[in-house]
Amino acid sequence: MIYLDHGATSFPKPRAVCDAVDEAMHRCANPGRGSHDAARAGAEVLYRCREAAGELFSVEPERVVLTASCTQGLNMAIRTLVRPGDWVVISGFEHNAVTRPLHGLGARITVAGRRLFEPEDTLWAFRRALDRGAKCAVFTHVSNVFGYILPVEEMARECRRRGIPFILDAAQSAGAADIDFEKLGADFIAMPGHKGLLGPMGTGLLLCGRLPRPWLFGGTGSESENQAMPDFLPDRGEAGTLNVPGFAGLTAGIRLILEQGPEAIGADESALAAYTAQELEKLGYEVFRGRRQLGTLSFRGREDCQILADRLAERGIALRAGLHCAPLAHRSAGTLDTGTLRVSFGFGSTWEEAEGLLDALRKSVSGL
Numbered sequence: 001m002i003y004l005d006h007g008a009t010s011f012p013k014p015r016a017v018c019d020a021v022d023e024a025m026h027r028c029a030n031p032g033r034g035s036h037d038a039a040r041a042g043a044e045v046l047y048r049c050r051e052a053a054g055e056l057f058s059v060e061p062e063r064v065v066l067t068a069s070c071t072q073g074l075n076m077a078i079r080t081l082v083r084p085g086d087w088v089v090i091s092g093f094e095h096n097a098v099t100r101p102l103h104g105l106g107a108r109i110t111v112a113g114r115r116l117f118e119p120e121d122t123l124w125a126f127r128r129a130l131d132r133g134a135k136c137a138v139f140t141h142v143s144n145v146f147g148y149i150l151p152v153e154e155m156a157r158e159c160r161r162r163g164i165p166f167i168l169d170a171a172q173s174a175g176a177a178d179i180d181f182e183k184l185g186a187d188f189i190a191m192p193g194h195k196g197l198l199g200p201m202g203t204g205l206l207l208c209g210r211l212p213r214p215w216l217f218g219g220t221g222s223e224s225e226n227q228a229m230p231d232f233l234p235d236r237g238e239a240g241t242l243n244v245p246g247f248a249g250l251t252a253g254i255r256l257i258l259e260q261g262p263e264a265i266g267a268d269e270s271a272l273a274a275y276t277a278q279e280l281e282k283l284g285y286e287v288f289r290g291r292r293q294l295g296t297l298s299f300r301g302r303e304d305c306q307i308l309a310d311r312l313a314e315r316g317i318a319l320r321a322g323l324h325c326a327p328l329a330h331r332s333a334g335t336l337d338t339g340t341l342r343v344s345f346g347f348g349s350t351w352e353e354a355e356g357l358l359d360a361l362r363k364s365v366s367g368l
């Protein structure tokens, strides 16, 4: 299979990740629930995961809350900072994992910066929106539909300057871009473990600059006599049994990223996307491309996107059509009516895979 859907989850997982999951399945019991060896081994796995994340993102290990997905982390962060009726500024490229929790809470939303691949416009609109009064800001690092890299360092600076708390959604950048928690000064950074960090599905991380408001209540293995959730990290955000084998795999994934460096990985993915975009244009497709683009790109032709994706799937080429859980991004780019086909490269993607897709399209799979 030619897998070009890394934006959904990285696949296949590296051998080291699978081995680490397998080992933990055989070695680990529930951490923090006993003093025996198997429980200690489980606790050690979780600590190693926080430590590896700490190294990659310049954050203290105890500030790393282990979650089941980026969505979970975003919900916890948003529920900490936003109350019903609050004004919240978001970018024009947010995923439903940001917009739905805000909608569910009854927040009032200002969408700032809808122009694709125009960081100056994004920043200008963002500043203006903050100045009109905002309780907090939530923005994505990289659009999951278009690969647009938002100017998040500058956006973070604008928030800090005004004392406005902010949440960064690093779902598409973690593992493929430099993210420095200390330097950004974010209140929260949420990310999945299962995309660019190469871990198993069912893993995610929430980096916490402040105590989160718990959204799930239960046992933590600490302060059992206390009926309130502990008021310290990471326990406050981690009720219930954690996915120990998953986090063992995630640690192995993060170690691979640390070896190669996220920026080098991102540069390879960007180069693949830029080449593919250029060749797709030669084939007559409308391609959404720009200077600040990571390894994801969207395109469309005259034919229905889903039909084309189905035909490619029949030929063993995996990509994703439709709205990609991000109708706001499609509305911003003017593609809400048709959706797009999304190609997303990832760790280990090759030039041969890019050529495989292009060849299939050249052979008029599309009927263009």
Ligand code: PLP
Residues within 6 Å of the ligand: 007, 008, 068, 069, 070, 071, 072, 095, 097, 098, 140, 142, 143, 144, 169, 171, 172, 191, 192, 193, 204
């Ligand atoms: N935010 C963005 C930008 C995403 O692309 C995704 C997933 O595709 C999410 C959030 C949600 O991530 P998860 O599936 O890990 O909950």
